[in-house]
Amino acid sequence: MKLITAIVNKEDSRAVCHDLLKQKFYVTRLSTTGGFLMAGNMTLLICTEDERVDECIGVISNCCKQRTEIVPGTATMGLGIESAMPMQVTVGGATIMVTNVERFEKL
Template sequence: MKLIFAIVGSEDSGKVSSALTKAGFSVTKLATTGGFLMSGNTTFLIGTDDDKVDDVIAVIGKHSKKRTQMVPASSSYGVGLYSSFPVEVTIGGATIFVTNIERFEKL
């Protein structure tokens, strides 16, 4: 048995949740915040059999897309002189962790 933690951007969380449920996987959703851009994410907790892990990852990959976004970046030019200019960064997609589960009980 495996526990999958999948961190997905808020833009894709509804599609990912619907697709996982439609594929027959039990999903728990947690509202989370990313550290880099402080943007909203959804962290999915999915318990599944070892042989279904690739199926879960395929569903998540199909419904979570990477995007680019312009964000302000601060740079220092000498003593006390700062300028802000936009930088393009990649956001979205999914970050997935798979862990072993020694015991599972549903009460």
Template structure:
């Protein structure tokens, strides 16, 4: 048995949740916040059999699109706000961890 932890953008969370449910996977959703952009994320926790992990990852890959977004840059190195320009960053996609499960019980 495996435990899949998937961190996805809030923009993609509804599609991921619906797709996982339609495919028969039970998932727990947690509201999380990223450190770099300080934007909202959703972390999905999915317990599944070893042979179904690739299907979960396929769903995530299909529903979590990477895209660019313009963000205001931080203050200049001297601490002032002048001279800063917006920067383009890549958002979306998914960060996925697959962990071994030593024991599973549904009580």
């Protein structure tokens, strides 16, 4: 058994969960916040058989695409003057970690 931990953008999370459930993967969702943009994420916990790991990652990959967005940023111009300058950042995609599970029970 493997535990797949996937951190996905909140905007992508609904489609990801829908497709994972459709493919008979059981998902636990946790609302999380990213550190850099302080934007909403969803951390998904998926426990599955070893031979289905690539299938699960494929489902996540199909739903989570990277895209660029313009977000407000701040820049210091010296002398304590700050200006809000928009920044272009890449959001979306997924961060996926796969770990071994020694024991799994569904009670």
